[in-house]
Ligand code: OSB
């Protein structure tokens with residue numbers, strides 16, 4: 032496949048319900064989409080960078096910049112056979128993993144169509160349905176949170192994850208467990224604590240949580256190992272897991288017992304599969320995280336979640352929890368038992384709604400190979 036042009040697009044989409052973490056509240060998403068034009072099928076990728084550099088260093092604007100000035104020029108005019116040919120072409124650029132991931136994944140997306148294979152099979156997936164959990168943000172009141180949990184449990188979701196931070200943790204878990212003593216429950220701190228709060232964190236052990244996600248610094252796994260030795264609740268690393276080496280080091284050090292794999296955070300499908308494999312070989316289960324994606328990123332998350340070591344319910348849930356109208360069709364739906372059935376059609380398995388994307392676009396730029404002199 033020759034990469035002839037890349038269209039960068041920023042779209043804006045209001046969330047159905049605001050999403051609040053320990054680092055802030057999001058009500059409307061700005062999303063960078065990547066449309067890859069080749070001499071064969073066209074591919075789509077979604078950059079999962081946020082509006083602000085709060086979850087990670089990247090943002091929509093830094094990703095646009097990296098893409099326009101470095102990543103697109105590194106691939107334009109090149110011929111690639113497969114998605115995994117892309118990372119070596121981008122190797123000179125440090126960081127910017129979410130931008131890189133969007134580009135690499137767009138190539139996988141095109142490759143799957145070219146080979147007439149479902150993307151998930153191309154990635155090495157083995158599961159034909161994936162188990163779904165939900166991530167529920169910090170609410171205006173505990174009552175509002177309990178209402179949301181009730182709604183998601185009735186919809187069939189198989190694991191409830193609640194965001195937490197000092198002041199919205201033990202008090203909240205107490206109320207949840209009083210009402211639902213036995214549901215599969217976990218929490219995500221997004222780095223809201225430090226080791227000084229270890230006595231407080233030990234109290235989490237009373238609630239039979241499946242895990243606590245990234246309790247300490249976003250760039251740490253060393254001190255997470257200290258914490259893991261002192262609490263019973265399993266630590267799951269999210270922010271800190273940037274590649275396969277960190278995965279191995281964190282596991283060897285005992286920093287976590289579970290890993291959240293986000294394809295954008297690690298820089299694309301090749302690295303995500305490698306992280307999965309390292310964890311699998313070490314006997315550490317993984318699950319697929321979410322970044323409030325549109326249907327494009329969501330369909331890619333579904334494909335990734337079919338790999339064999341994705342044995343815990345992920346944060347991949349129905350389109351309608353996020354959007355009034357998703358930019359793919361059909362929208363992603365979850366069965367009353369809490370599963371997504373994996374599409375058997377070639378490629379990502381969901382069609383792009385071009386007219387809707389056009390309507391939502393606030394800026395776009397098509398990059399093509401500089402004409403040779
Ligand atoms: O830490 O998993 C996280 C959303 C944005 C940034 C970070 C995180 C999240 C979520 C939402 O938890 C998962 C989703 O529903 O997409």
Ligand code: MG
Pocket residue numbers: 219221244245269270291320
């Ligand atoms: Mg997280």
